[in-house]
Amino acid sequence: MPRELLLQVTPEIAANELLLKDHLSKQIKVSPKEIQHVSILKRSIDARQKAIKINLKVVIYLQGESFQETKIELPIYKDVSLAQEVIVVGAGPAGLFAALQLIELGLKPIVIERGKDVRGRRRDLKAINVDHLVNEDSNYCFGEGGAGTYSDGKLYTRSKKRGDVTRILELLVAFGASEDILVEAHPHIGTNKLPKIIEDIRNKIIEFGGQVLFDTRVIDILVKNNEVEGIVTQNGDKILANKLILATGHSARDIFELLDKKKIFIEAKPFALGVRAEHSQQLIDSIQYSCDYRGEHLPPAPYSIVKQVNGRGMYSFCMCPGGVIAPCATSPGEVVTNGWSPSKRDQVTANSGIVIELKLEDFKPFAKFGALAGMEFQKSIEQKAWHLAGETQKVPAQRMVDFTQNKVSADIPKTSYVPGTTSVEMGQVFPGFLSQILREGFKEFGKSMRGYLTNEAILHAPESRTSSPVRIPRDPMTYEHLQIKGLYPCGEGAGYAGGIISAAIDGEKCALMIAETLK
Ligand SMILES: Cc1cc2nc3c(=O)[nH]c(=O)nc-3n(C[C@H](O)[C@H](O)[C@H](O)COP(=O)(O)OP(=O)(O)OC[C@H]3O[C@@H](n4cnc5c(N)ncnc54)[C@H](O)[C@@H]3O)c2cc1C
Numbered sequence: 001m002p003r004e005l006l007l008q009v010t011p012e013i014a015a016n017e018l019l020l021k022d023h024l025s026k027q028i029k030v031s032p033k034e035i036q037h038v039s040i041l042k043r044s045i046d047a048r049q050k051a052i053k054i055n056l057k058v059v060i061y062l063q064g065e066s067f068q069e070t071k072i073e074l075p076i077y078k079d080v081s082l083a084q085e086v087i088v089v090g091a092g093p094a095g096l097f098a099a100l101q102l103i104e105l106g107l108k109p110i111v112i113e114r115g116k117d118v119r120g121r122r123r124d125l126k127a128i129n130v131d132h133l134v135n136e137d138s139n140y141c142f143g144e145g146g147a148g149t150y151s152d153g154k155l156y157t158r159s160k161k162r163g164d165v166t167r168i169l170e171l172l173v174a175f176g177a178s179e180d181i182l183v184e185a186h187p188h189i190g191t192n193k194l195p196k197i198i199e200d201i202r203n204k205i206i207e208f209g210g211q212v213l214f215d216t217r218v219i220d221i222l223v224k225n226n227e228v229e230g231i232v233t234q235n236g237d238k239i240l241a242n243k244l245i246l247a248t249g250h251s252a253r254d255i256f257e258l259l260d261k262k263k264i265f266i267e268a269k270p271f272a273l274g275v276r277a278e279h280s281q282q283l284i285d286s287i288q289y290s291c292d293y294r295g296e297h298l299p300p301a302p303y304s305i306v307k308q309v310n311g312r313g314m315y316s317f318c319m320c321p322g323g324v325i326a327p328c329a330t331s332p333g334e335v336v337t338n339g340w341s342p343s344k345r346d347q348v349t350a351n352s353g354i355v356i357e358l359k360l361e362d363f364k365p366f367a368k369f370g371a372l373a374g375m376e377f378q379k380s381i382e383q384k385a386w387h388l389a390g391e392t393q394k395v396p397a398q399r400m401v402d403f404t405q406n407k408v409s410a411d412i413p414k415t416s417y418v419p420g421t422t423s424v425e426m427g428q429v430f431p432g433f434l435s436q437i438l439r440e441g442f443k444e445f446g447k448s449m450r451g452y453l454t455n456e457a458i459l460h461a462p463e464s465r466t467s468s469p470v471r472i473p474r475d476p477m478t479y480e481h482l483q484i485k486g487l488y489p490c491g492e493g494a495g496y497a498g499g500i501i502s503a504a505i506d507g508e509k510c511a512l513m514i515a516e517t518l519k
Contacts, residue, residue, distance in 0.1 A: 002067070003028060003060045008046065011297035014054035024060055037061040044185035045298070050290045052298065074174045074204070080108040081209030086243045086514055087112065087231055089218050089255075092146020093500045094247035094491025096198070097168065098507035099205050099212075105515040109210040110239060112231065114217035115143025117202070118195040125150065128327045129418040132393040137217060140328040140338065141251040141465070144214065145198035147328075147492075148500040152320045152341040153189030155181055157501040164505045171504075175200045186302065190343025218248075220258065221487070228486035243518075245510050247490040247503075250468035251330045253375060255493070259472065260372055265483045268363060268374040269471040269495050272317065273381065274355035274438060275426065275459040276337040277400065278415050279452070281322050284350040287451045300345045303352065303452075307444045310433075314441035317353035317466055321345045324416040325460055327393045334382035335395050337417070337460045349416045353463035354445075356437050374469035381462050385429050389422040396429055397421035400457040404439045415458050429461045471495030479513040488514060 007027065013019045017038070025032040042057040061067040080103050088095045088102070091113035099109035114137045115121060121143035127133040128140070141147040155172070157165060169181050172189070175197045181187035189197070202212050220232035221244065230240035248255045250271075259266050281301075285294040288301035300321035307314050318338065322345030328336040339351040363373035366380070389396045395417055399409040403426050412421045427435040446453025472489035473482045474496075481487040488510040490496065497503035 002062075002065050004041075004057070005060060006055070006057050008053040008055055011052060011054055011295065014043065014056060015297045024058070028060065030062065034062050035060060036063045036065065037067050040183050042185065043183050047288055047301070052289055072170050072173045072179070074171070075104050077103050077204070077208040078106065079209045080106060083108040083209070084518065085110055085241045086245065086511075087239060087241045088245045088247060089231065090146065090247035090249060090252075090491070090493070091115075091144050091202070091212065092247060092249050092491060092503060093148055094497060094503040094507035094510075095146070095245065096201050096205075096507065097171070097504035098245050098247060098490060098511045099210055100171070100201065101508040101511035102514070103205065103208045103210055105511060107511070107515060107518070109205060110241065111205065111210065111212045112216050112218055112233070112239070113144055113212070113214050115139075115214065117214050118144040118149060118198050120214075121149070128329070128393055132419055134329050134332045134393070136331055137215070139330055140326050141249060141330050144202065145194060146503075147249055147251065147465075148503075149194050149198060150191050150326065150340050151194070151500070152318070152323055152339065153191065153194050153343075153500065154318070155187040155189065155501050156185075157499050164508070165501055168501055168504045168508075172197060175204075188341070188343075188345075190345070191340045192342045218255070221246075221262070221264075223262070223264070223484055226484055228484060242486045243488070243514050244486060245488045245490045245507070245514070246472065246494065247507060247510075249491065249493040250465055252493055253330075253379070256372060256375055256470045260370070264481070264487075265473060266371045267471050267473060268360060268371050269468060270358045270360055271374065271378070271469050272315075272355035272357050272466040273378065273430075273434065273462060273464050274314070274317075274353060275461045276325050276339060276351055276463045277354050277457055277459050278325060278349050278351040279454070279457045281348055281350040283451060283454070283456065284321065287449050300350065303449065305445050305448060307441055307448075309356075309437045309441040309444060312437055313357040314437060315355065317355045317463070319350070319352035321350050322347045323351055324349065324418075325351050327395070327417065327419050328465060329382070329393065333386055334379065335385040335389060335393065335462070336382050336465055337395060337463050338465065347416065351416065353466065354438070354441070355463055355466055356434055356441070362431075371470060378464050378469050381429060382464055385462050388424045388428055393419035394422045395419070395460045396424035396426060397461075398424060398426045398459050399455040400442055400453060400459055401455040403459055404442050404453070406439075412458060415460065417460055421458070421460065426459060426461050467498050468493050468495050478517065479510050480517075
């Protein structure tokens with residue numbers, strides 16, 4: 001019988017099949033030749049001690065034991081071109097996985113996306129980075145693949161629905177992602193690999209009779225007697241269907257405004273806000289791995305910190321080892337940061353959002369905006385950053401220690417943020433209480449990660465699109481909007497996901513709920 005084993009090995013052994021076989025043969029007392037195959041089921045790094053270890057869960061197949069390479073296949077899709085139509089607004093992870101699931105269930109998705117296809121988007125990203133021009137329909141957040149396309153592609157989630165997580169990971173593998181994502185404790189795909197996967201998902205949707213419309217912005221939702229009838233696009237075209245999955249993401253402010261104007265029930269939701277910090281990757285490696293040089297067998301180190309400061313949670317968010325800070329504004333006149341990494345995470349810098357949890361009471365100065373109070377608070381900070389940095393896509397920046405000491409930095413070295421930086425006292429970007437917590441928090445971070453609090457680290461502000469500032473409430477049993485029949489608020493924008501995997505899970509779930517009501 002194949003043997004399952006949990007073990008700890010050096011990074012060098014973990015990275016080399018022959019060394020691993022040799023190591024295992026000694027453990028189970030057989031000759032290396034007797035080992036036919038070793039399957040790795042799980043892999044994680046234990047960096048708690050100076051001598052770093054790799055935790056492995058493996059299955060060992062000896063000669064003569066039956067072993068078959070399993071290839072992960074796509075589900076069996078059938079042609080849905082003549083089936084009942086469901087409108088899916090938004091081609092982010094929630095919308096795309098909803099569309100695939102609808103096809104699997106025999107329903108025809110019509111995916112409507114305001115942005116360009118994944119290749120066409122690249123030109124608009126260049127325009128933000130180089131010419132400081134923001135296309136309101138095609139940018140780092142909008143366009144095929146949604147906000148996660150040009151990202152680090154981190155695929156871990158705090159979602160407890162493990163079964164669903166595995167299903168999404170397996171679908172990604174079937175669409176071309178490396179099988180390593182099924183094994184790694186903290187899997188990621190990388191900006192260079194995601195676009196091809198997304199393109200293949202779109203082609204599969206079309207191949208089996210679904211429709212995908214790009215450059216098509218939904219400007220109205222048709223509702224009669226509290227029931228969805230369809231949508232209207234920016235060209236005035238109507239698309240009719242009485243089931244609509246609304247997966248427009250956390251940055252679709254015009255959709256939140258539309259729902260509010262139409263008196264379709266939405267509510268303000270707390271989110272987190274702060275800065276994006278950039279260190280050299282070498283410094284983070286040396287702190288996390290307690291070494292001067294990481295060596296060739298360890299990946300660029302991530303970090304994760306959480307602290308309670310003045311009664312608020314302050315934590316690292318979407319940390320990108322070997323990554324780059326990206327300009328993620330979705331409208332002219334605002335500055336927004338986030339981060340991405342290529343699959344090898346081989347850039348010399350490491351960045352992370354460092355954010356503070358907000359409370360509904362923080363939005364009081366914007367109370368007149370009702371359910372949009374949090375969104376207006378968020379917008380005001382992004383616009384202030386734009387003014388302070390010179391009314392381009394340059395970002396307000398400050399050295400970390402200078403920030404903790406309220407000192408404008410004399411100079412800002414070149415960072416990975418391509419549009420450039422302007423030296424600004426960060427305290428001006430945020431309300432006083434937030435600046436105060438950030439200042440205290442960085443000092444605390446420096447205590448738990450020695451070397452982290454350094455003037456070599458550069459803060460960029462703001463990191464403001466951590467999750468949606470609005471929730472679109474739905475029935476927890478049916479996922480249908482509490483007031484409008486046939487409307488399925490979905491994914492991160494509706495307040496039901498926080499990342500690629502949880503958005504994809506939510507997309508699938510909405511599709512399943514629709515199929516259930518149609519039974
Ligand atoms: C730079 C960056 C890096 C990130 N890194 C990671 C990461 O490593 N791991 C991770 O898990 N998450 C990451 N995220 C977050 C992740 O991208 C989101 O959580 C996820 O994409 C949410 O999925 P969604 O489908 O709900 O919404 P979105 O991905 O936001 O998709 C919404 C889609 O709806 C479209 N849309 C909006 N309004 C309209 C309209 N009116 N008409 C038609 N279409 C519309 C948008 O163009 C967009 O394509 C990152 C985000 C960014 C910006």
